[in-house]
Amino acid sequence: AQKVTQAQTEISVVEKEDVTLDCVYETRDTTYYLFWYKQPPSGELVFLIRRNSFDEQNEISGRYSWNFQKSTSSFNFTITASQVVDSAVYFCALSVRNAGNMLTFGGGTRLMVKP
């Protein structure tokens, strides 16, 4: 069975601070995908990134960066110079090819960025 843990249920920062959202996953499969989604107050899920298990290269997209470490089964997400518009719930998710390709979600981290 798959499991995703986001230990931080809520984080509050002041605008322009950097913030890292933690994600730890569990799976016995060697082929899997990791995702991050953003859910603003409006409720829709916005796709941010997908990373496959064979690609440990870290990725940067503007103020967003992701650190994938198989050795610690972690896929952490950092927002640099946070902005009020970053306030949302962020979900980390795992998909395993041999388990139907559906997503297993972490509990989510609510990020509040104060001006």
Add this chain to the structure above:
Amino acid sequence: SAVISQKPSRDICQRGTSLTIQCQVDSQVTMMFWYRQQPGQSLTLIATANQGSEATYESGFVIDKFPISRPNLTFSTLTVSNMSPEDSSIYLCSVVQSILNYEAFFGQGTRLTVV
């Protein structure tokens, strides 16, 4: 990425009634899923919608309560039957266009309130 249209976006329903939620995609997709997000919670998979055959339900979800149809590769419906206040949730349709380039996208969600 696929454009997903989910209807209705929200509804308030009387207990004991049923609501059918539609998910329309602008292109053929390999896989379609239905998720539920209870208030303040993470997302839980209800079922995988299989084209031309019965959906595959996750533990805790049954066809009589959540009948699903998927008549073709671009459309699916989820019905929430005999509703009770405990069914008040956001219901989200998710699609995967290709298992080769596995990216899972979500519809805008249906915010259901049962009174």
